[in-house]
Amino acid sequence: MAVNGDSRARWRYMDHILTRPGAYTDPEWGEGIIGTLENAKVLVIGAGGLGCEILKNLALSGFKSIDVIDMDTIDVSNLNRQFLFRQSDVGKPKASVAADFVMKRVPGCKINAHVCKIQDKDEEFYMQFSMVICGLDSIEARRWINALLVGMVDYDNDDSLKPLIDGGTEGFKGQSRVVIPRMTSCIECQLDMHAPRAAVPLCTLATIPRQPQHCIEWAHIIKWEEERKDIQLDTDDPEHITWLYRTALKRAQEFGIQGVTYSMTQGVVKNIIPAIASTNAIIAASCCNEAFKIATSSAPALANTIPEGVDPETYDPDEEFAPAPNNYMLYTGDNSIYTFTFGHKKKPDCPVCGNLPKDLTVPGDQTLQELIESFAERPEAQLKKPSLSTGGKTLFFSSPESLRQQTEGNLRKKMRDLMEDGEEVVVTDPAFPTEFKYTIHLT
Amino acid sequence: MLKIWSMKQQQQKSEAAAGQSKKKKVTAAQLRVQKDLSELSLGSTMKTHFPNPDDILNFTLTLTPDEGLYKGGIFNFTFAISQNFPHEPPKVKCREKIYHPNIDLEGNVCLNILREDWKPVLNLNAVIVGLQFLFLEPNASDPLNKEAANDLMTDRDRFKRNVRSAMAGGSVKGESFDRVMK
Ligand SMILES: [Zn+2]
Numbered sequence: 001m002a003v004n005g006d007s008r009a010r011w012r013y014m015d016h017i018l019t020r021p022g023a024y025t026d027p028e029w030g031e032g033i034i035g036t037l038e039n040a041k042v043l044v045i046g047a048g049g050l051g052c053e054i055l056k057n058l059a060l061s062g063f064k065s066i067d068v069i070d071m072d073t074i075d076v077s078n079l080n081r082q083f084l085f086r087q088s089d090v091g092k093p094k095a096s097v098a099a100d101f102v103m104k105r106v107p108g109c110k111i112n113a114h115v116c117k118i119q120d121k122d123e124e125f126y127m128q129f130s131m132v133i134c135g136l137d138s139i140e141a142r143r144w145i146n147a148l149l150v151g152m153v154d155y156d157n158d159d160s161l162k163p164l165i166d167g168g169t170e171g172f173k174g175q176s177r178v179v180i181p182r183m184t185s186c187i188e189c190q191l192d193m194h195a196p197r198a199a200v201p202l203c204t205l206a207t208i209p210r211q212p213q214h215c216i217e218w219a220h221i222i223k224w225e226e227e228r229k230d231i232q233l234d235t236d237d238p239e240h241i242t243w244l245y246r247t248a249l250k251r252a253q254e255f256g257i258q259g260v261t262y263s264m265t266q267g268v269v270k271n272i273i274p275a276i277a278s279t280n281a282i283i284a285a286s287c288c289n290e291a292f293k294i295a296t297s298s299a300p301a302l303a304n305t306i307p308e309g310v311d312p313e314t315y316d317p318d319e320e321f322a323p324a325p326n327n328y329m330l331y332t333g334d335n336s337i338y339t340f341t342f343g344h345k346k347k348p349d350c351p352v353c354g355n356l357p358k359d360l361t362v363p364g365d366q367t368l369q370e371l372i373e374s375f376a377e378r379p380e381a382q383l384k385k386p387s388l389s390t391g392g393k394t395l396f397f398s399s400p401e402s403l404r405q406q407t408e409g410n411l412r413k414k415m416r417d418l419m420e421d422g423e424e425v426v427v428t429d430p431a432f433p434t435e436f437k438y439t440i441h442l443t
Numbered sequence: 444m445l446k447i448w449s450m451k452q453q454q455q456k457s458e459a460a461a462g463q464s465k466k467k468k469v470t471a472a473q474l475r476v477q478k479d480l481s482e483l484s485l486g487s488t489m490k491t492h493f494p495n496p497d498d499i500l501n502f503t504l505t506l507t508p509d510e511g512l513y514k515g516g517i518f519n520f521t522f523a524i525s526q527n528f529p530h531e532p533p534k535v536k537c538r539e540k541i542y543h544p545n546i547d548l549e550g551n552v553c554l555n556i557l558r559e560d561w562k563p564v565l566n567l568n569a570v571i572v573g574l575q576f577l578f579l580e581p582n583a584s585d586p587l588n589k590e591a592a593n594d595l596m597t598d599r600d601r602f603k604r605n606v607r608s609a610m611a612g613g614s615v616k617g618e619s620f621d622r623v624m625k
Contacts, residue, residue, distance in 0.1 A: 140527050143471060151468060188471055191530055191563065199558040202551060203585045225549045351471045387481045391467030394496045400483050406496040426469045430482045435474060 014062050017298050026297035033296050038064045040295040043129040045069055045118055045145060047094040049275050050135025050167050052084045053284030055098055058133075059106040061292050067129070069114040069121070070095040081277035118145055123152055126162070131294060133165045133287055137273065139194055142166060143352075146179065146187035150353045153182045163294055163303070167287040171274050172334035174283035177327055177344075178290050178303035181353065184317065184327050185344045188352035193328075193344070212252055212259035216268040219247035235270045244269060279333060286329060303327035307343060318346065349434050357424050357437035364416035364442040368395060371415060375427070384431045390423050398429075416442055472528040476500060479567040489571065500524040503538070506575060507625070512606045513543075513578040516623040520552075520574060522567075532561035533570060539621040542609035544581045544592035548618070552577070553587040590616060 008015065011034075018033050042063055044054050047070035058066055072094050074085045084101040085094070099111035114121070118141055126132070126148060136142055146164060154160040164179040166187065175193075179186050204210070205218040224233055224244065234240055245265040252260045266272070293301040306312045307323040316322055324343030332338045348354050362371060368388070375383050385398035395418060396410050397403040410418060419425070419440060427436040469477075476499050485491065492503045506518045519538040525531055535557055537543075537550040545553040554573045556565055586592030594602040605615045612622030 139530060140525075143527075147468070147471060194530070199561075201553070201555065201559050201585070203545075203553045203587055206547065206553070206587045207589060222547065222549070222551065225551070229549075351474050385481065387477055389469060389473070389477055389499070391469050391473075392497060394499060397477075397480065397499075399481055400485055400491045402491045403480065403493055403496060403499070406493060424468050426474055426477065428474075428478050428481050435478065437469075 011062055018062075018296060022298065024299040026300075029297045033298070034062070037062050037292075037295050040130045041065045041067070041128055042291060042295075043067045043069065043126070043132045044135065045132065045141070046135040046137075047084075047098040047113075048072065048078070048135065048137070049081050049277070049280040050169065050284050050287075051094070052082045052098055053280050054133055054135050054167070054288060055102050055111065056084070057284055057288035058291065059102045059109040059111075061288060063291070063295070064109050066099075066109065067112040067114065068095045068099055069116065069118055070098075071115060071117050081275060081280060123148065126152065127160070129162060131163045131165060131291060133167070133291055135167050135284065135287070137168070139191075142168075142187050143191075146181075147352045149179075150181045150186055163301075165287045165290050165294075167283040169275065169279045169283050172276055172279055173330075173332050174279050175328065175330045176283050176286040176290065176302075177329065178294075178301060179327070180303050182356070184303045184325060185346040186350060186353040189347040189350045189354070190328070190344050209251065209255055209257060212248075212257055212261075212264060213268050215248040215252040215255070215257060215260055216244065216265050218251060219244045219265075220269050223247050223251075235266075241266050241269065276333075279331075282331060282333075286331075302329065302341070318348070351435075355434055355437060357439045359441060360425075360438040361441045361443055362415050365414050367412055367414055368418060369411040372396070372411075383427070383429045386427055386429050388425055388427050390419050390425055393418065395419075395425070415440070470526055472524065472526045473499065475529050476524055476567070482566070483568050483571065485571070489575070500526075500528075504571060504574070506578060508575070508578045511579040512581070512603055513610070515625055516541075516578075516610045517625055518578070518623060522570075529563040529565070532557050532565075533567065535570065535574070539623050540619075541623060542588070542591055542605055542615055542618075542620050543577070544583050544586045544588055544595050545577050547587040551587060553585055555585075590618075 015034070018037065021029055040063060042058060042065070044051055044058070044066060047055065047068050051068065051070065055066065055068060070093070074082070074089045074092055074094055074097060076090050079085055079087065084098045089097045093113070093115040095113035095115050099113040103109055103111050132145065132149065134142060134145065149162050149164050152160050152162065161181060164181065164187070165176070166179065167176045168174060177190070200214055200217055202221070205214055206222060209215050209218060228243070241262065245260070245262045248265060249260045252258070290301050293299045294304065303325050305325050306315050307325055310323060317324060324345040326341050326343050328344045329339060329341045346353065372383065372386055372388070375386070387397040388395040394403065394407055396407045421440070421442040423440055425438045425440050427438070480499060488507050488509050490505045492505065493499065494501065501524070502522050504520045504522060506520065508514050508516060518541065521536050521538060523534040535552055537546050537552060540548055540550070552574070554577060556569060556573055581595060583592040583595040591602070591605070594605055609615050609620035610623050612620065614620065
């Protein structure tokens with residue numbers, strides 16, 4: 001059988017799912033699902049261990065329009081598991097090498113590569129996608145894209161709702177989860193699921209190291225500052241790593257500790273989490289299954305179901321005791337195998353999705369003082385010691401005292417001189433547990 | 444919930460829609476710091492200073508203990524808070540070179556909640572209270588400056604004398620310290 005880019009033959013088995021309804025297909029499911037799948041534009045963030053798997057899986061599942069964004073270049077240490085890269089690719093950008101590889105293997109699939117930070121792109125860029133899949137190792141980047149997608153939701157525009165599928169692995173453990181922005185619990189709501197890595201007490205490092213890692217941390221945190229204060233530590237500079245390694249080794253010998261090596265030094269200093277190829281494969285597979293289900297409605301996806309035993313007519317996930325839809329799958333492979341899927345509940349006080357800005361129209365020549373006074377007339381915000389800021393400006397803080405003095409001059413300024421039309425203002429007050437957010441429309 | 448996802452993506456979308464605000468929004472870290480700052484209870488012995496009032500993630504805290512061994516000194520701590528706050532603790536450093544068992548000569552501070560015991564539910568006030576406490580009750584069992592800890596443990600009077608002379612800008616065992624007296 002001849003297989004070429006346009007032939008359906010390649011998708012023969014996939015078509016069994018795409019052309020026949022099943023027990024779990026959505027009632028709205030119908031003809032044209034193949035078109036829906038092929039037209040869905042998916043953004044993949046990260047082209048590393050998870051990203052390589054995700055791109056390959058999406059292309060082989062019939063997605064045809066994919067964008068990938070990653071600022072990193074290929075390092076020789078990536079080659080053991082980031083299977084879209086070869087020795088000759090070392091030094092080249094991950095996103096474009098991965099995109100080219102997959103496009104060559106799966107004709108008809110178009111992948112656009114973006115070699116940059118996710119923060120370099122604006123809302124308009126993110127608006128074009130039907131969903132976003134993250135394969136990242138940085139919590140900060142996840143929080144950024146999460147806040148952006150939650151902020152983009154416009155109830156009058158269905159296209160502004162972008163499900164976020166997030167995969168993460170650490171050694172033999174991993175998780176995949178789906179966020180339907182504003183509807184289900186978001187990355188920020190779930191932040192407590194990532195326990196911060198327990199740092200070694202500074203005093204242990206300084207006085208009684210017990211492990212080779214303690215000696216490396218000591219060289220990194222204490223000794224470098226003491227002896228090479230004026231040189232900015234660059235964890236990619238072999239000379240710097242060698243210096244840390246030698247310093248750590250000397251200390252380890254002093255305390256009779258074995259096991260300090262160059263590569264361990266690199267690992268500790270760069271905070272490298274051991275990456276296991278098969279964990280990445282499992283988590284990426286789960287993420288791509290969710291993407292496929294979301295795009296085709298062929299089966300219920302994580303976060304897009306009503307919990308069992310709940311009346312769909314009256315179900316409101318935001319109600320205090322209402323169960324959350326299953327939206328989080330965790331996988332543990334380090335002590336036999338365990339997976340668990342559960343519903344993580346949206347936090348009413350989540351700083352990202354729990355409290356959304358209200359529109360507020362303000363005369364441009366009104367002063368900040370007058371605006372604050374007008375809040376007193378609003379029942380929800382009877383402020384006592386308010387603090388106000390925009391994304392880039394501290395408008396007025398009632399406390400601490402030094403900041404009050406620095407910002408009280410703004411009280412007499414006109415609103416149009418303090419901010420642009422459409423900017424968001426956040427108001428906090430110690431008298432209220434949550435903040436107030438307003439999108440200010442100047443007239 | 445069910446209709447969360449309709450098959451809208453089949454329709455070509457008009458680029459005109461949703462030109463919403465591309466303006467910089469208040470980040471979750473900024474928001475949390477704003478809340479923490481407005482709830483700060485600074486006694487008369489503490490003062491903040493913001494080199495750039497529009498950047499509330501970076502500031503200095505000045506401590507002027509009015510009791511204890513470090514009474515009469517002025518100690519400045521820089522606070523550098525990352526966008527990962529409160530998932531990550533603030534980075535706090537003492538700007539002066541001081542003689543203290545829990546602060547090393549580079550200004551690193553040994554305070555459990557700044558490292559291993561940090562939790563996102565803790566706030567800036569907890570850190571500030573912790574710092575204040577270090578000056579009231581220097582702790583010899585958790586030393587970062589071993590010499591100072593040794594002195595504190597073995598000869599409290601000598602430790603006191605060393606604190607006073609270091610604060611006056613003198614030296615202790617050949618190590619000179621910054622003058623921090625009012
Ligand atoms: Zn949330």
